[in-house]
Amino acid sequence: MxxxxxxxxxxxxxxxxxxxxxxxxxxxxxxxxSSPDEARRLASEALCGFEATDLVLDRAGIGALLRDGQGRxxxxxxHGAMFAARLxxxxxxxRLDRNFLTxxxxxxxxxxxxxxxxxRAQVWASSLRHLGGSAxx
Amino acid sequence: xxxxxxxxxxxxxxxxxxxxxxxxxxxxxPEKYEPRDxxxxxxxxxxxxxxxxxxxxxxxxxxxxxxxxxxxDIGWQWWAWIACFVLDDxxxxxxxxxxxxxxxxxxxxxxxxxxQHYNLSTALRQTWTGTIALGFLFxxxxxxxxxxxxxxxxCGGLNLIYQFWFHTEAIHKCPRxxxxxxxxxxxxxxxxATNPLxxxxxxxxxxxxxxxMFGTFQPELDSERIHYGIVKQLGSFNLLWVAFHEWxxxxxDVWSAPWGSKFxxxxxxxxxxxxxxxxxxxxxxxxxxxLQGEAAAE
Numbered sequence: 018m019x020x021x022x023x024x025x026x027x028x029x030x031x032x033x034x035x036x037x038x039x040x041x042x043x044x045x046x047x048x049x050x051s052s053p054d055e056a057r058r059l060a061s062e063a064l065c066g067f068e069a070t071d072l073v074l075d076r077a078g079i080g081a082l083l084r085d086g087q088g089r090x091x092x093x094x095x096h097g098a099m100f101a102a103r104l105x106x107x108x109x110x111x112r113l114d115r116n117f118l119t120x121x122x123x124x125x126x127x128x129x130x131x132x133x134x135x136x137r138a139q140v141w142a143s144s145l146r147h148l149g150g151s152a153x154x
Numbered sequence: 155x156x157x158x159x160x161x162x163x164x165x166x167x168x169x170x171x172x173x174x175x176x177x178x179x180x181x182x183x184p185e186k187y188e189p190r191d192x193x194x195x196x197x198x199x200x201x202x203x204x205x206x207x208x209x210x211x212x213x214x215x216x217x218x219x220x221x222x223x224x225x226x227d228i229g230w231q232w233w234a235w236i237a238c239f240v241l242d243d244x245x246x247x248x249x250x251x252x253x254x255x256x257x258x259x260x261x262x263x264x265x266x267x268x269x270q271h272y273n274l275s276t277a278l279r280q281t282w283t284g285t286i287a288l289g290f291l292f293x294x295x296x297x298x299x300x301x302x303x304x305x306x307x308x309c310g311g312l313n314l315i316y317q318f319w320f321h322t323e324a325i326h327k328c329p330r331x332x333x334x335x336x337x338x339x340x341x342x343x344x345x346x347a348t349n350p351l352x353x354x355x356x357x358x359x360x361x362x363x364x365x366x367m368f369g370t371f372q373p374e375l376d377s378e379r380i381h382y383g384i385v386k387q388l389g390s391f392n393l394l395w396v397a398f399h400e401w402x403x404x405x406x407d408v409w410s411a412p413w414g415s416k417f418x419x420x421x422x423x424x425x426x427x428x429x430x431x432x433x434x435x436x437x438x439x440x441x442x443x444x445l446q447g448e449a450a451a452e
Binding site: 036038040048065097127 | 165169172173176177179180184185186187188189190191192193196197200203204207270271275348349350381383387388389390391392395399433438441442445
């Protein structure tokens with residue numbers, strides 16, 4: 018039993034060591050969406066058949082909102098060194114503060130993201146309100 | 155009779171190879187690793203060994219209860235080890251295929267696929283709930299045939315060790331003869347991809363021949379840029395959510411589904427829903443093929 022606990026403790030230290038090495042080596046890039054085309058590609062990879070007809074990028078490139086021909090709205094946001102996406106529905110939450118739009122998906126583990134959408138923030142906040150539910154601006 | 159787990163002896167090698175791959179990534183592709191993702195993968199690996207230790211006795215007891223009723227006495231001859239390793243790998247193939255096609259089993263196996271990265275730490279991202287998912291049933295026929303449970307556990311350990319090294323993007327392709335027979339980084343990258351073309355392909359553990367034999371083989375194409383993870387990316391580094399999210403999803407779906415559909419959320423493929431409002435890997439592939447057809451026609 019003691020041996021197993023020591024093994025467990027050693028493994029835990031090993032994990033923390035590898036995590037530290039990973040950080041010290043500077044791994045995990047500071048990824049940004051650099052162009053509308055990149056946002057479109059990420060969106061179509063996230064959901065097969067999603068072809069954005071309108072989109073807005075966060076000014077720092079940490080996320081984007083996209084709309085397709087069917088009126089579906091997708092939120093793209095940074096997740097570590099990758100991006101994760103969600104279609105926004107009636108459970109979506111949106112709060113506008115000048116150029117900043119804070120968006121939640123209704124999934125607590127996915128979290129909220131605040132995007133700097135510049136002068137397009139108000140238009141998108143308004144369009145999210147049409148999704149219904151608790152979206153508000 | 156071996157009374158040790160070969161995986162225990164491989165752990166130092168795993169750590170050294172992860173370190174080596176991190177150094178490679180620093181020089182070639184820093185985005186291949188992400189510290190929080192790596193920590194989650196390694197913590198899942200540690201939790202998996204704890205969960206495995208807690209339930210190994212139950213599985214061993216079941217196998218040893220069946221063993222006296224075996225069909226033949228195979229014993230400990232040299233050829234029995236080879237036969238056991240090969241048949242255990244075929245059993246793994248079928249376990250793995252079911253783990254992608256039955257949501258109850260996927261709820262456990264999804265842990266291994268939930269990273270959006272594909273590196274050696276991803277290999278260690280193992281489930282905490284494998285016993286609940288009933289994966290051990292797939293090795294029971296080997297016991298019933300007459301392979302000793304200890305031999306099966308040993309071969310299973312070797313199989314797991316083999317599966318570590320090919321979770322990498324550092325190796326493009328192996329020699330052709332090797333790619334033809336063995337599972338390789340290229341073949342397994344396809345398995346971890348969410349590209350519609352690649353979904354539910356290459357289930358092999360050690361020998362890729364099972365996929366060729368049972369119609370699930372898909373070669374990696376240079377023209378198809380791979381994106382890794384799961385169809386609905388988690389977007390979270392919360393360890394408990396990574397470990398249990400699909401089980402929670404099953405519970406929610408069973409709770410809210412109409413009576414006649416409840417069981418479907420347990421045994422049907424991941425993504426199935428009674429109102430067809432969600433995507434399975436089959437519907438995603440069909441949609442993708444339709445889009446490819448439209449693009450070709452234009």
